[in-house]
Amino acid sequence: MNQSTPMTTTSVRQAADCLKAGQLLAYPTESVWGIGCDPYNEAAVQRILAIKQRPQDKGMIVITDSITRLAPLLAPLNDAQRDAIVASWQTDSKRTDLQYKQAHTWLLPIPPKFADVIPVWITGQHQTVAVRVITHPMIRELCQQLVSAQNPFGLLVSTSCNPSGQPPAKNFTEAYAYFGEQISYLPAETLGYTLPSQIRDAITGSIIR
Template structure:
């Protein structure tokens, strides 16, 4: 299959540049492909909501590269809650058991001091933000590239790469078949986790998904 390569890259620097310009980007995650944008760019977030026919009220998952970067967001948790969240984000470098691993997204309460740090078009109708430290080394590098004065946590929107009602793309070709030249693509493999990511409430411990 031949593709025009002007919107396909294997460079996290190039991909971050596209995101900062307001473009949408498809990229591999732990299990499937995701589609994302700069979470502080309301027009870009709205494009994703439109593509996915998703109501803004539901909120969006965001990812970043390290738990340390999220320290200001974790202060609202007690020590036990904080440890559970951070431990779930530890990834062994020699981990061969990826098939049985699961990515963990947590609903974190937003401290009053950060009430304006996370846009309402990301939180939706919730008083929490759904966030994950991604295990994918390439996407961690991408998040590092996203750190700026307006995005201090290096956040990237992460929602499954598919139109409403379709299955999430598991490969680059599947993602491209869905969205063609509407968006950019960061080419790499997923981490081949077979379990979908889990979403839990960091305060109550309840599994949401």
């Protein structure tokens, strides 16, 4: 199968191959569907911005599979800041009541030695990177497949699967209705979270969204 051609697949490995070949991929997250790509492929990121009609200066959320993998980005924070972030990523994975589960994205300052590791087309006009450890097991596995020398944090772009101004897709049917055969798809259920995802500043703890 030609991984450079958009496809619908239930194979995480095939989905990872699509991303590595520069494809855009729609996939389930905790509450809604996301659309993503290899964050180190500038052309792929620009395609997402184009089909979503989203300006680059807003920046892009990225996800990964492991708190440990992000340790170098968390290290410069103080204990209280780091504990709050880690607790937010651990708590939801342990909750059983979907009513209280919520995905948490944090704006992390980028340490100087990683300034060249996080692309400007991901950070936009910001000096931070918006990152989340995702709890969806299939997408965690997908992020693991993306780890490489260029992508040491196993990052995957994760912006809502919708054109700007439209509601995010909640399933494969809605995602396909938005983007058709322009992109690839990894059909599966979301985790059923009902609360919208939250974005917070790692330094101040303030809620951005």
